[in-house]
Amino acid sequence: MSAEQLAELSDLTVLAAVLLYVLAMIAFATELAFGRFIAGKTAARAARPVRQPVTVGAAGDDAVKVDGAAPEPVAPESAPPSRLAERAGTVGLALAWLGWAANLAAIVTRGLAVGRWPWGNMYEFVVALCFAAVTAFLLTQLRHNVRFLGAFVMVTATLGLGAAVKIFYTAAGPVVPALNSYWIAIHVTAAIIASGLFAMAGVAGVLYLVRGDGMSRLPSREDLERVAHRAIVFAFPLWTFAVIAGALWADRAWGRYWGWDPKEVWSFITWVAYAAYLHARVTAGWRGKAATVVQLVAFACLLFNLIGVNIFVGGMHSYADV
Amino acid sequence: MSVRELEREQSPKQAGLGPVGWLRWAWRTLTSMKTALILLFLLALGSVPGSLIPQRGVDPDKVARLYDESPALAEWYDRLQLFEVFSSTWFAAVYLLLFTSLIGCIIPRTMTYLRELRRRPPAAPKNVTKLPHAAVIEGGPSLEEAAKRLRGLRFRVVTGDGWISAEKGYLRETGNLFFHIALIGILFAIGAGSLYGYRGNVLVVEGDGFANTVAAYDRFMPGSQVSAESLEPFTLHLDDFTVSYQVAGEKRGQALDYTAHLKVNDRPDAPARDVELKVNTPLEIDGTQTYLIGNGYAPVFRVTDGKGQVAFEGPVPCLIEDKATMTSGCVVKAPDAQPSQLGFLLRFLPTSVPLTDGNHASAFPGELNPEVQLLGAFSGDLGLRNGQPQSVYELAPPETLKKLKPLLMGTAVPKPLAVGQSVELPEGAGKLEFTGVKQWMTLQVAYDPGRLPALLFAGLAVVSIAASLLIRRRRVFVRVKGETVEVGGLTRTEGSAAGFAEEFADIVKVLSAGENDVR
Ligand code: HEM
Numbered sequence: 001m002s003a004e005q006l007a008e009l010s011d012l013t014v015l016a017a018v019l020l021y022v023l024a025m026i027a028f029a030t031e032l033a034f035g036r037f038i039a040g041k042t043a044a045r046a047a048r049p050v051r052q053p054v055t056v057g058a059a060g061d062d063a064v065k066v067d068g069a070a071p072e073p074v075a076p077e078s079a080p081p082s083r084l085a086e087r088a089g090t091v092g093l094a095l096a097w098l099g100w101a102a103n104l105a106a107i108v109t110r111g112l113a114v115g116r117w118p119w120g121n122m123y124e125f126v127v128a129l130c131f132a133a134v135t136a137f138l139l140t141q142l143r144h145n146v147r148f149l150g151a152f153v154m155v156t157a158t159l160g161l162g163a164a165v166k167i168f169y170t171a172a173g174p175v176v177p178a179l180n181s182y183w184i185a186i187h188v189t190a191a192i193i194a195s196g197l198f199a200m201a202g203v204a205g206v207l208y209l210v211r212g213d214g215m216s217r218l219p220s221r222e223d224l225e226r227v228a229h230r231a232i233v234f235a236f237p238l239w240t241f242a243v244i245a246g247a248l249w250a251d252r253a254w255g256r257y258w259g260w261d262p263k264e265v266w267s268f269i270t271w272v273a274y275a276a277y278l279h280a281r282v283t284a285g286w287r288g289k290a291a292t293v294v295q296l297v298a299f300a301c302l303l304f305n306l307i308g309v310n311i312f313v314g315g316m317h318s319y320a321d322v
Numbered sequence: 323m324s325v326r327e328l329e330r331e332q333s334p335k336q337a338g339l340g341p342v343g344w345l346r347w348a349w350r351t352l353t354s355m356k357t358a359l360i361l362l363f364l365l366a367l368g369s370v371p372g373s374l375i376p377q378r379g380v381d382p383d384k385v386a387r388l389y390d391e392s393p394a395l396a397e398w399y400d401r402l403q404l405f406e407v408f409s410s411t412w413f414a415a416v417y418l419l420l421f422t423s424l425i426g427c428i429i430p431r432t433m434t435y436l437r438e439l440r441r442r443p444p445a446a447p448k449n450v451t452k453l454p455h456a457a458v459i460e461g462g463p464s465l466e467e468a469a470k471r472l473r474g475l476r477f478r479v480v481t482g483d484g485w486i487s488a489e490k491g492y493l494r495e496t497g498n499l500f501f502h503i504a505l506i507g508i509l510f511a512i513g514a515g516s517l518y519g520y521r522g523n524v525l526v527v528e529g530d531g532f533a534n535t536v537a538a539y540d541r542f543m544p545g546s547q548v549s550a551e552s553l554e555p556f557t558l559h560l561d562d563f564t565v566s567y568q569v570a571g572e573k574r575g576q577a578l579d580y581t582a583h584l585k586v587n588d589r590p591d592a593p594a595r596d597v598e599l600k601v602n603t604p605l606e607i608d609g610t611q612t613y614l615i616g617n618g619y620a621p622v623f624r625v626t627d628g629k630g631q632v633a634f635e636g637p638v639p640c641l642i643e644d645k646a647t648m649t650s651g652c653v654v655k656a657p658d659a660q661p662s663q664l665g666f667l668l669r670f671l672p673t674s675v676p677l678t679d680g681n682h683a684s685a686f687p688g689e690l691n692p693e694v695q696l697l698g699a700f701s702g703d704l705g706l707r708n709g710q711p712q713s714v715y716e717l718a719p720p721e722t723l724k725k726l727k728p729l730l731m732g733t734a735v736p737k738p739l740a741v742g743q744s745v746e747l748p749e750g751a752g753k754l755e756f757t758g759v760k761q762w763m764t765l766q767v768a769y770d771p772g773r774l775p776a777l778l779f780a781g782l783a784v785v786s787i788a789a790s791l792l793i794r795r796r797r798v799f800v801r802v803k804g805e806t807v808e809v810g811g812l813t814r815t816e817g818s819a820a821g822f823a824e825e826f827a828d829i830v831k832v833l834s835a836g837e838n839d840v841r
Contacts (some may be wrong), residue, residue, distance in 0.1 A: 237787050255615065
């Protein structure tokens with residue numbers, strides 16, 4: 001296939017991804033709408049963990065059952081979810097995976113079409129970012145049930161891809177020499193993965209604030225907070241690495257590793273804000289709303305850095321044209 | 323006597339806190355975690371204006387424009403050092419306080435950590451099945467065997483009368499400590515770099531060279547501990563500068579590659595070697611890095627004066643006016659021209675095309691059809707001899723400019739000149755010839771002894787913060803009651819109960835496996 005055909009295919013698969021994400025969003029929303037109500041605090045967890053020591057079979061028995069703090073969110077008191085909700089959730093997940101595949105295909109074909117790492121401008125960056133956020137959600141879903149986040153992650157990804165196509169679109173083409181470096185693979189990839197995880201935490205954080213303490217179809221506040229915290233715990237070291245890899249690249253490209261360029265300043269501010277979130281929890285013991293607000297402030301800094309700085313502030317990073 | 327006074331009376335210690343007491347209080351406050359965090363926040367907050375208000379070091383033109391547009395505001399910015407936030411007194415104050423605070427909080431934490439390292443896990447609680455994770459194994463292993471297996475899982479194990487206490491995940495604290503040490507290391511390396519390092523910019527035209535001495539720089543920014551003799555004594559010569567551009571498609575005109583072909587002498591007596599300098603691959607000579615950071619055109623001119631003598635000949639670096647087409651503005655000064663000095667304002671068009679209105683413009687950044695447009699020719703005293711330094715990109719300061727006599731201006735200027743063409747000035751004042759095109763590059767030379775230490779500490783910071791955040795501290799207790807083995811576990815790391823549940827299941831599996839199944 002020629003480069004033009006690949007580029008065209010990439011544009012088409014982005015649209016396919018948008019469509020699939022929208023469908024997945026509808027399915028997930030159906031699951032929520034017909035799902036059960038959940039109390040503000042998951043009862044089983046608000047109290048001390050429920051335990052009934054299980055007698056384990058003799059040595060060698062495979063069926064070793066272990067109890068403990070229930071790993072999965074459980075809503076103990078209400079009725080089982082309706083069949084429709086259950087099925088809609090499964091369909092949503094399948095659609096999300098399809099959308100994910102389309103998103104991946106869009107990135108790969110774009111990369112092949114331009115013969116370089118496909119995150120050299122805002123358009124490509126945002127497409128990759130949506131992919132990272134969806135990946136973070138889907139991978140988490142493999143191990144923990146976080147399907148309740150589905151609808152909201154899909155909304156975010158749809159809006160992100162929509163903005164990429166409508167506002168930031170840049171035709172496939174080469175990048176300026178300064179971006180032509182293997183460092184783009186290291187620095188930007190780390191930033192994208194970390195941002196994807198932060199985005200998932202951000203979605204959970206917003207839901208936390210939206211949903212009060214009462215009964216709601218939304219997941220319990222505790223579950224939301226737990227998901228957000230885990231995502232940030234993984235993302236923070238990655239973000240640290242991304243900032244440092246950026247400094248290393250700046251050292252190769254611009255002759256200094258730190259020059260208080262607007263992008264550098266804002267990634268530092270973002271970093272401090274997330275560090276403050278982690279500290280607020282560990283050291284000051286902040287939980288719930290206070291910690292969530294700190295997390296969302298940090299997320300706002302991240303978004304401003306990703307988008308605001310490129311559009312409003314400029315600086316040396318701005319050759320990644322909008 | 324009020325209650326308060328009574329209290330004061332009765333606590334003489336507090337009344338007489340004394341200078342030592344106050345110092346101790348100040349130190350304790352400064353080195354508290356809360357203060358460190360507030361300082362860190364201030365550092366972040368303080369850098370916000372640095373990203374939104376133009377900085378002198380980064381964008382002096384914008385600063386100048388702000389002075390023009392709103393002098394009062396600019397005055398205030400200046401007073402608050404907001405045009406150079408990152409070298410301002412208040413920023414340095416926050417930075418130094420944070421530095422002190424971090425050191426102050428790391429010392430006691432190291433002590434605690436060392437004590438913690440040697441501490442053994444606590445004795446097992448009476449009823450281990452009450453713990454958040456618990457299991458009972460019938461016909462489980464003996465105490466010794468269980469301890470052995472836990473050691474095999476790399477637990478730190480203590481045994482007592484019928485119980486085992488095992489702990490794992492000490493790397494979490496190690497990571498945390500090293501992370502904070504690494505932060506200090508980074509601050510230290512940056513500080514060392516700015517004291518003992520230097521940076522300089524220089525513009526070099528094709529066919530010219532550069533010797534690394536303070537005098538050769540257009541702009542030199544040394545740290546306070548840098549002496550002129552300490553500069554690495556290399557020289558370089560720019561043989562040729564090539565740029566390749568995208569020629570078709572939507573991205574037509576975008577630069578694809580810049581290459582400077584250099585001859586470099588690492589030191590005065592070393593043989594010259596060929597070097598291809600590119601963006602993203604600096605030239606390194608003994609720790610001094612040379613970067614290619616910019617380029618442009620330097621058309622070559624010859625000025626003949628009214629007496630028929632060559633008053634100026636050579637390339638003139640032009641300032642880029644439009645990056646997409648590399649339309650550039652040039653100034654030619656001939657202070658040696660007789661009977662009066664000559665000056666020219668010109669526009670360089672690398673790919674000149676005629677417009678319908680009779681003007682010309684550049685259509686492409688590469689030099690496909692280079693032409694020079696004369697915007698104005700002047701005679702009179704250019705003011706170069708009065709001792710005031712002048713910019714090479716400006717014909718003369720405005721007040722001098724007003725006194726010059728325009729020879730050619732406005733509609734009187736001729737069509738753009740192609741290479742080899744010339745324009746005769748009226749009244750026999752002289753002649754300007756456009757003889758060729760060269761390119762210039764700008765280099766940044768940087769020496770920063772702090773870069774390697776900064777890198778090492780940054781690497782340490784990443785590894786240790788990952789360890790500190792992702793490793794969980796967990797304890798497993800075992801009580802053997804004859805054939806019945808009770809196992810309990812807990813993790814004190816929040817948010818990791820789910821992950822630990824799985825690990826705990828694995829541990830129980832290992833403990834409950836038969837003699838022969840174990841590994
Ligand atoms: C006075 C100075 C400081 C002290 C005493 C201090 C102390 C601590 C303590 C006690 C923890 C908790 C460890 C744990 O139980 O997991 C921690 C974690 C951490 N600190 Fe600091 N810290 C200081 C400054 C800083 C600074 C300047 C930063 C820069 C961002 C920072 C970043 C972190 C991070 C990211 C964590 C991980 C939080 C977590 O474990 O969830 N600290 N620090």
